[in-house]
Amino acid sequence: MTRFVRPAALLLVAAVTLVLPATLDDSALAVYILLGLAAIVTAGVSLLMGYAGQVSLGQGAFYAIGAYTAALLSLGGVPPLVGLLAAPVAAAVFALVIGTPLLRLRGHHLAFATLAMQLILLSLAGQLEFTGGDIGLQAIPQFSLGSFEASGAAAYAYMTWAGLAVVMLITHNVISSRPGRALRALATSETAAASSGIPVGRYKLVVFALSATFAGLAGGIYCFYTGYVAPGSFPVLISIQYIVMAVVGGLGTIWGAVVGATAITLLVQGLDRLASLPGMPTYAPSVLSYAVYALVLIVVVLFMPRGLVPALSRRPDRRPRR
Template identity: 65%
Template sequence: MKWAYAVAAVGALVLPVVLAPGQLTVFILLGLSAMAVVGLSLLMGYAGQVSLGQAAFTALGAYTSGLLSLHHAPPLLALVAAPVAAALAAVVVGVPILRLRGHQLAFATLALQILLLSVLSGAQWAGGAVGLQGLPYLSVGGFELDQDLDYAYLVVGGVLLVSLIAHRLVHSRVGRGLRALATGEMAAEASGVPVGAYRLLVFAVSAAFAGLAGGIYCFFLGYLAPGSFPVLLSIEYVVMAVVGGLGSIAGALLGAALITVVVQLLTSLATQPGMPSYAPSVLSYAVYALLLIAVVLFVPKGIVPTLRRSL
């Protein structure tokens, strides 16, 4: 599989130069999704926690960067604050909700996202339903990132950073405990693994990855609104993680790439003349359901783990 990583790395460096402007935007959004999905894949694959609110941490990171930059904080500091704020929020909410299991936890994380979006929609300090406008470009050492190509390579760097951190975590002492936790909670606890602490750690790391994606998104788009982070986005993240393979960094990246392309195709189809206004949402939910059913039936471990076993 090493050749596959090499091809992916070369492709990530070459593609931004050859893509058309619209395609470059899709490439950036793909990378941002990949960053959030890597964390979610770890959370679901190792800690066994199903989160339907990953986009809440993306929104939290984006609004943290946006508000700080509008209040004249250095843009780079505002970007760094995004994953930190998301991780701290995950620790605060994770202590009570990680006591839940199964569908209860899934619904609790979904409720958190709905609550956050409601607060942002009604908060004047966050721009309300209109959102934050006129956000500055990200600048580093006097160099301003004002082109899509700049953000494309920033996203590539972000995906690389997130992947390296996730890889180090999985292959560390904590990672060994997480693998034991993935095989069975009671057995891991009997072996001395601090199950609660490790679950909270992975939840915070997952949130930090999503927060970093949100921070970059804030500067790339220059505009934020609660509608930018719908519940459907969290569902997309879950589908990406499951399709690619839970607990697999490569699976998260592949799942993000496949689903992002599918979303763009669905958007193009649903916005054709004569299609109703609700067509994008209906098509998205239908295709996500079909994809999940297909994965469960034919590749229950996800695409990447299945390929690894067959090679």
Template identity: 70%
Template sequence: MKYLLLAVVVVTLALPPLLPEKQLAVYILLGLAATVTAGVSLLMGYAGQVSLGQAAFYAIGAYAAGLLSVHGVPSLIGLLLAPVIAAVAAVLLGAPLLRLRGHHLAFATLAVQLILLSLLGQGTWAGGAIGLQGIPRLSGLKDDIGYAYVVWAVLAIVLLISRNVVASRAGRALRAAATSETAAAASGVPVGGYRLAVFALSAAFAGLAGGVYAFYLGYLAPGSFPVLLSIEFVVMAVVGGLGTIAGPVVGAAVIVLLVQFLNELGTQPGMPSYAPSVLSYAVYALLLIVAVRYMPKGIVPTARRLASRSSRAAASPSAELLEERA
């Protein structure tokens, strides 16, 4: 496992200078998507809450960092404040929303995103429908290679935080609550408080990714954060494996690369203008069906189970041979 982790680190560090400009942009977007998905995976896998509005917190972080920098705040400070502002927004929204469960919560978070998109589109303070322009680059970064390293460093930090949360008392309490909320509450576990904390943490992850995204593009518009993006994050989490550390990265890689392929396919001569979005929705639905039917726990848990089964099968003949010799 250590050698596999080392190999991943080496490849991650070696790739940016080797990638062409277009592929480097995809690599950066993949890292940002995985960062947001890490929060969705925690929220769904441990808190048992489904959010269809995670792109709203992505937008809050992006616009917070962008607006602060446009008004003279140093870009690094804006980036550090982006997750804080997103987390505060999540606490204010989550206090009433997390009283809901299941599809009621999912629709409520979706409504939050729709309201936010309307506010951003109508508000002159955020650039309106034209968008927020003139966002400077992060201090010290002169090219996209630097952004790639920043994005994947942010992802590494987020995954480390996720791992610590999962192994903490709060993580164990959330797992107990997922099994039986009534029993967990009866044993003194503050289920509501832990769920709100995870909701805020997932929003902070999205806000941090949004801040990097704002400085990377230098321009923001409401159309950059569609409802489809929130659905993408959920699909990434489910396909990769809810509640796993590597799942968000695997799920993001599958979806981002697939979306890029579909966009290129949908923009071929003779294809209608709506082809990319229609293809994307169709593939998301197909992936969810396949994941639920054949890999209900996601790619990463399924791969671990198959690897464990293979190792036991490989060890079994050796054990039998030793028994025969004895």
């Protein structure tokens, strides 16, 4: 039955994904696109934390690098497709450069170092002239390919979810490959993996760069969709959000990124509407966001420590108890 149920479920998900952009209004489409972009970044975070055992609080920095790369190239007259392809490459190269020294750190030391990296990057983007300073880059051209121009939100929705499909396919192939088995050994014990001949440092760096590649791709799509990028578009909270999504969905699972991004995005949208009700204080949105992230993490860690996807897919034990 599993051989038939899984393909049927995939076809159903694909059909719903293709139909939704044609049925949603502009405000719902914006949420749909941002949800897909968050899932792309979260897939890299899930891979990084679930297999390499590294906690990064700086995924927003790679997201920003992808967005700024695509924006600068497009504003410079480079075809948008080239800018979109260059976005993940620039993020990966940056991850390889900074990951070489940073990945010598572990635990909270690495988390704080990646957080500092994002703060430094955003500070530089706010000061440099070619990045537009605090005002940012505006009037970014629409994405186009030949005679096709993505002028509507529906086109960016299809582009976003096509990117997510590619990311999930890459993740599936990585996990199913021989390096994927080495990564699973690495996630279990770095010492045991190293004693088995696995180059731990090299694998950690590759996964770090791969997660940055996913974030850079999402950033490239984001810049064309919004037509505007600035340091304020990539706050520290967004990196925390990706970690919460990965943990809630299930670390090291392919569908965990989609489920976690969906759950947290819809929850945040509902809280934003609640905070905008008459009589609510001006600080309500930020307070509710931080409070919800904390509560969701506490609930998941206590009752579903492996995340939603492993908890929902776990088969009940039907063996008779003695």
